[in-house]
Amino acid sequence: MRANPTGLRRRTRAGKVSAAGYLTALRKGVGPLAVLLALTFPFLVSQYLVHLGVLISIYTILTLSLNLVSGYAGQLALGHAAFYALGAYASALLTLSGHPFWLGLLAAGVVAALGGLVVGLPSLKSSGFYLGMITLGFGEIVKLVLLNWDSLTRGPMGLTNIPPAKLWGYTFGSVASFYYLALLILALTAGAVHRLVNSRVGEALVAIREDEVAAKAMGIDTGYHKVLAFTVSGFLAGLAGSLYAHYISFINPASFGSGESFLIVSMTLLGGASLGGSALGAATLLLVPEVFRALADYRLLFYGAVLILLMVFRPNGLIPERRLRYRGILERLRGAEPVSGRDSGAGPGYRAPAEEG
Amino acid sequence: MSLLLEQLVNGVIIGSVYSLIALGFSLIFSILEVINFAHGSILVMGTLIGLVVLQRTNFWVGLLIAALASGLLGALVEKAAIYPLRLRRAPLGAQFISTIGAGMMIDIAALVIFGPKTRPFPPSLPATQFALGPVRGSVVELAILGVSLGLMALLQVLVNRTRFGKAIRATVQNPRAAAMFGVDVDTVNTLTFALGSALAAVAGMLMGVYYNMADLGTGFLAGMKGFVAAVFGGIGSIPGAVLGGLALGVAEDIGATWLSSYRDAVAFIILIVILLVRPQGILGHPERQKV
Amino acid sequence: MGLLHIDEASVSFGGVRALEMVSLIIEKGEIVSIIGPNGAGKTTLFNAISGFTHLDSGKISFDGGDITREPPHGVVRLGIARTFQNLRLFSRLTVAENVNIAQHSRTRSGVWAALLNSRGSRSERRAVLELTADLLAAVGLAGQADTLAGDLPYGDQRRVEIARALATRPRLLLLDEPAAGMNYAEVQDLLGLIQGVRGRGITVAMVDHDLRAVMAISDRVVVLDYGRKIADGRPGEVRRNPAVLRAYLGEEGGAATDA
Ligand SMILES: Nc1ncnc2c1ncn2[C@@H]1O[C@H](COP(=O)(O)OP(=O)(O)OP(=O)(O)O)[C@@H](O)[C@H]1O
Numbered sequence A: 001m002r003a004n005p006t007g008l009r010r011r012t013r014a015g016k017v018s019a020a021g022y023l024t025a026l027r028k029g030v031g032p033l034a035v036l037l038a039l040t041f042p043f044l045v046s047q048y049l050v051h052l053g054v055l056i057s058i059y060t061i062l063t064l065s066l067n068l069v070s071g072y073a074g075q076l077a078l079g080h081a082a083f084y085a086l087g088a089y090a091s092a093l094l095t096l097s098g099h100p101f102w103l104g105l106l107a108a109g110v111v112a113a114l115g116g117l118v119v120g121l122p123s124l125k126s127s128g129f130y131l132g133m134i135t136l137g138f139g140e141i142v143k144l145v146l147l148n149w150d151s152l153t154r155g156p157m158g159l160t161n162i163p164p165a166k167l168w169g170y171t172f173g174s175v176a177s178f179y180y181l182a183l184l185i186l187a188l189t190a191g192a193v194h195r196l197v198n199s200r201v202g203e204a205l206v207a208i209r210e211d212e213v214a215a216k217a218m219g220i221d222t223g224y225h226k227v228l229a230f231t232v233s234g235f236l237a238g239l240a241g242s243l244y245a246h247y248i249s250f251i252n253p254a255s256f257g258s259g260e261s262f263l264i265v266s267m268t269l270l271g272g273a274s275l276g277g278s279a280l281g282a283a284t285l286l287l288v289p290e291v292f293r294a295l296a297d298y299r300l301l302f303y304g305a306v307l308i309l310l311m312v313f314r315p316n317g318l319i320p321e322r323r324l325r326y327r328g329i330l331e332r333l334r335g336a337e338p339v340s341g342r343d344s345g346a347g348p349g350y351r352a353p354a355e356e357g
Numbered sequence B: 001m002s003l004l005l006e007q008l009v010n011g012v013i014i015g016s017v018y019s020l021i022a023l024g025f026s027l028i029f030s031i032l033e034v035i036n037f038a039h040g041s042i043l044v045m046g047t048l049i050g051l052v053v054l055q056r057t058n059f060w061v062g063l064l065i066a067a068l069a070s071g072l073l074g075a076l077v078e079k080a081a082i083y084p085l086r087l088r089r090a091p092l093g094a095q096f097i098s099t100i101g102a103g104m105m106i107d108i109a110a111l112v113i114f115g116p117k118t119r120p121f122p123p124s125l126p127a128t129q130f131a132l133g134p135v136r137g138s139v140v141e142l143a144i145l146g147v148s149l150g151l152m153a154l155l156q157v158l159v160n161r162t163r164f165g166k167a168i169r170a171t172v173q174n175p176r177a178a179a180m181f182g183v184d185v186d187t188v189n190t191l192t193f194a195l196g197s198a199l200a201a202v203a204g205m206l207m208g209v210y211y212n213m214a215d216l217g218t219g220f221l222a223g224m225k226g227f228v229a230a231v232f233g234g235i236g237s238i239p240g241a242v243l244g245g246l247a248l249g250v251a252e253d254i255g256a257t258w259l260s261s262y263r264d265a266v267a268f269i270i271l272i273v274i275l276l277v278r279p280q281g282i283l284g285h286p287e288r289q290k291v
Numbered sequence C: 001m002g003l004l005h006i007d008e009a010s011v012s013f014g015g016v017r018a019l020e021m022v023s024l025i026i027e028k029g030e031i032v033s034i035i036g037p038n039g040a041g042k043t044t045l046f047n048a049i050s051g052f053t054h055l056d057s058g059k060i061s062f063d064g065g066d067i068t069r070e071p072p073h074g075v076v077r078l079g080i081a082r083t084f085q086n087l088r089l090f091s092r093l094t095v096a097e098n099v100n101i102a103q104h105s106r107t108r109s110g111v112w113a114a115l116l117n118s119r120g121s122r123s124e125r126r127a128v129l130e131l132t133a134d135l136l137a138a139v140g141l142a143g144q145a146d147t148l149a150g151d152l153p154y155g156d157q158r159r160v161e162i163a164r165a166l167a168t169r170p171r172l173l174l175l176d177e178p179a180a181g182m183n184y185a186e187v188q189d190l191l192g193l194i195q196g197v198r199g200r201g202i203t204v205a206m207v208d209h210d211l212r213a214v215m216a217i218s219d220r221v222v223v224l225d226y227g228r229k230i231a232d233g234r235p236g237e238v239r240r241n242p243a244v245l246r247a248y249l250g251e252e253g254g255a256a257t258d259a
């Protein structure tokens, strides 16, 4: 994800057009093209592909959400399906008891965010695969509760006849219309994640990922930010859960097991910590088994192999997080000539704050 | 037999199986500092292979073949999913993820070979019951306890009395120094994986005769519980793994009386609590934050 | 009234007494050096001040307020920054990012500001980048803003650490062996930089093994040995202190005259 961190216009250098320039142009072209394709998708292809488009949108939301915790904040979370489940159940239960969809969607986010908060608390004391196993444990506990709280969740039978999504009197009954709803929520999610990771908060998350001790020494309340990442991540996964419930109209605990969590983890790792990567990761792992039908039964075999190969050859994913370039901006802010090499040690710089009393 | 005593006995029996699984986790962790997430999957694969052999021969041959098969599989996982990452100095997190990948592959291979059905374990040990004072037990339970405790004792001897054990201990202390003194660290890594995996398969077979069945789902849970037991006792510690397994077994049996349908949640709750309250486990030493 | 008061601070790790009843006052505007043999407890002292290690007993106060139990991020907010003996840069982030991140405690924009991309958060961002630009220029690394911190030569990494610590806008700066691994010319540069920092009104406490440098720059030298404070005074006094010669400079004390 890239941002223009100051809002200052970047001056383009006139003259030479290099190979790198073309590549950048190409990369810049990919984004709008993808957006255009996404928008016209239902008019171009069969209903089945649009259905896959809905799933890809939902899983991209999940992947973005997990990226916040794992990709940016660097916390291993293996129970993401739990938030997905909480959102799905919250939204389904509310709408089944007659409440409107928008309330279900919102509640899905809030309930899952609370789940995220609870799951995030252990990250205060634990990290690495220990945290991974804790989050996995939480995921399993949520699933066990869904299985056993019959009176509310109807246990293994699950919830059926979940009403379709309805906003402002419009029912998203068809696959194509639901596709646009999913795309809208995805766009909002992507925008939110984009802004967040490029903000002071996002910076703090990255600092925690890179070196938690150093992050503390930089004045970052690491505990607060980790829990925050889990909470926001939970919220977003909850939205995805709500979408799923109203799209498929049937949910049961089996849809939200550890296999589902690992699928989301695989997608996140495959794509890398970026918006493009999240979409690519989700789409690849959903589509490859579809394209190679023979593979469909062996999905996990494929996912597993992908995980190992990734960790060996491309541990940061297909589209890793990009570093922002600051030099030009900093030079302009100083109003100085472009600096090369070292200058004197006596810049204006910062002075100790004047004392108060 | 009083309820508490019965729970205690049941807990110890199933707990000794958890201990075996935990030992695998701990052995591998103490050498490679990585949690082998494929542990449960390796356990299931070995158990299902062992079951096929058992149906044609007897329990003990099945047990042996299960251990061999899982040992081989464990070595393969180390070579395919860990070794290439260590070569590239990949972080431990990446190695952990890689074992998740390996676990998924083994799960699906087991699914393709053996099908999704739960498989009954034929009665392969005498069903004789007996009483020992106030404690009632069966031959099956005695066998489970005997095999587990026997293997733990054997493992102690292996680690403390043999050349391989010496190599393991040297590698745990300091891999680089061990390599300098002629220990083939790569081989130690692979063999440790094989050893831990073989123990897991034995545990799987014991659970099979105990519950009279085996299926794919048990692998994940068994793996998780073994991990919990290992962490409970203090990961990397052999006595800790034994103690953690027994404690988990008993806790589960007692916990189940309160939360019958949440029996499996007991392990997860213990995991969360122990990692938060005493992450180094019962017997572990607190890790110091290095600044 | 000193800026930092350490009052009978003790820390032990298992059997090792890393600090034992150490009392120390750091005055405003000073450059104080803390020296002592390996394992004397210097880093532990810094860890205790910066909130990374808890005291077993004793008290630390900064500018009149008790900070004994303050967590590291709170200490930074109050105005104490530190560097690490073993560099702890965000080595996979760029130099500019390292310095930006360090301004965390001096900025406020939270989640909502970020999501709404509020005016406040944008102008705050601009101020952050301005300070980063100034600090990088001050440490002579303006041209390296987009270099990954881990790719810099060692001496420059130390400079980034200092820039990053300054970016937290401290009133007290703790430097743990800032000259380690530097050659003579780099050390001279560094001393100039530290003088400059003091010139900006920032109090400096540093640990170093380069006695020549320490004696040259410090207003005061504190000597630790086995966790105890054995001397505290002007460089010239400390250099002649027999206890210091014995404990720190070896039996003959031959190195003392060198330094
Ligand atoms: N986290 C810790 N756990 C255990 N012991 C520690 C820890 N930190 C420091 N120590 C011990 O405390 C004593 C003081 O260590 P410290 O790092 O403060 O010394 P130092 O003066 O900074 O030494 P050096 O010049 O080598 O940096 C040493 O004996 C060290 O081994």
Ligand SMILES: [Mg+2]
Binding pocket: C042, C043, C044, C085
């Ligand atoms: Mg030190």
